[in-house]
Ligand code: NAD
């Protein structure tokens with residue numbers, strides 16, 4: 001197959017490109033705009049791979065997308081490209097709608113016109129909204145109730161995919177995964193941010209009471225699930241992906257500190273994220289039963305490997321944190337920032 005991966009220079013996309021090249025004979029064309037979150041360092045060593053091509057470009061550029069589908073005789077699209085950080089979507093929602101929703105529409109229209117074999121939409125569990133502490137987890141039948149501009153933009157894209165399958169018969173398959181962790185995650189997200197701050201003996205900003213719950217899955221288990229859906233999933237179906245691995249943020253932050261041998265006194269409780277979803281939990285029975293997917297990592301093995309990766313790749317995250325990201329961090333966490341100290 002010739003596979004177009006969008007957003008392949010980001011966290012999950014770059015892990016997915018490596019997964020595809022390492023486990024299949026497929027040709028991979030990676031279309032990525034290289035926004036602040038896209039980083040070619042994430043793909044170091046693949047530059048000269050005979051089955052790989054990187055194209056810097058925008059998924060909203062219809063001419064570029066159509067040209068690539070034609071020129072590369074693309075059989076399938078795996079769509080990761082997105083603005084992915086909830087906090088940023090609170091301050092600049094328009095960029096989220098534009099990239100996540102309109103960008104997906106551009107890809108869907110190009111795929112429909114070319115009668116593409118398969119379109120895998122990498123959606124998210126955030127489209128389901130928030131769960132009460134004791135409620136059962138999200139299933140594929142849970143109604144969509146997105147709460148942040150990010151989640152709303154992803155839900156809109158997710159529903160456009162459904163419509164293109166229903167109306168035009170396009171072979172679209174949707175995955176909705178819980179929180180990922182692992183190598184190459186941009187250090188604005190909880191786990192890499194906390195690891196980097198702890199290693200630099202800087203405060204660890206915990207939003208609100210820190211009792212929000214997330215369901216964590218190692219990124220390589222997510223990539224295997226997405227690939228399985230591409231190869232063995234059914235057209236028009238939605239597949240939840242998650243690790244049955246719920247952690248309150250505060251407990252997770254304390255665990256990370258313990259792993260690094262750093263004191264809990266580094267924790268700072270800061271103003272809560274507006275509209276903060278209290279809990280996510282995924283029921284992944286469908287992909288387990290239909291496609292035989294199982295996570296390969298336990299949280300223990302996955303987190304151990306991840307902590308080691310950030311320890312061994314200090315230059316990777318230090319470079320990111322020394323650039324424009326520093327201004328973002330000041331805007332968010334500085335004294336007058338959105339998440340300024342509550343004290
Ligand atoms: P990320 O922010 O690390 O990477 C996003 C990538 O998309 C970057 O390389 C960026 O340059 C690229 N991009 C952004 N706008 C683009 C555009 N207009 N055209 C082309 N490329 C563009 O994100 P991530 O955490 O790797 O998430 C990838 C996908 O997985 C997203 O769609 C996200 O919604 C979804 N998802 C993420 C998680 C998670 O825990 N991170 C969980 C479930 C689903």
Ligand code: DAU
Nearest residue numbers: 084085086124125126178179188189190205206207212249
């Ligand atoms: O559930 C899937 C989603 O997971 C993906 O769709 C998103 O792209 C991805 O960013 C992630 O969203 P979250 O908002 O859950 O992830 P984040 O790492 O931003 O935050 C995780 C939790 O930690 C959340 O409850 C907010 C909290 N948090 C986060 C940061 C960055 C803090 O308490 N302090 C922080 O500094």
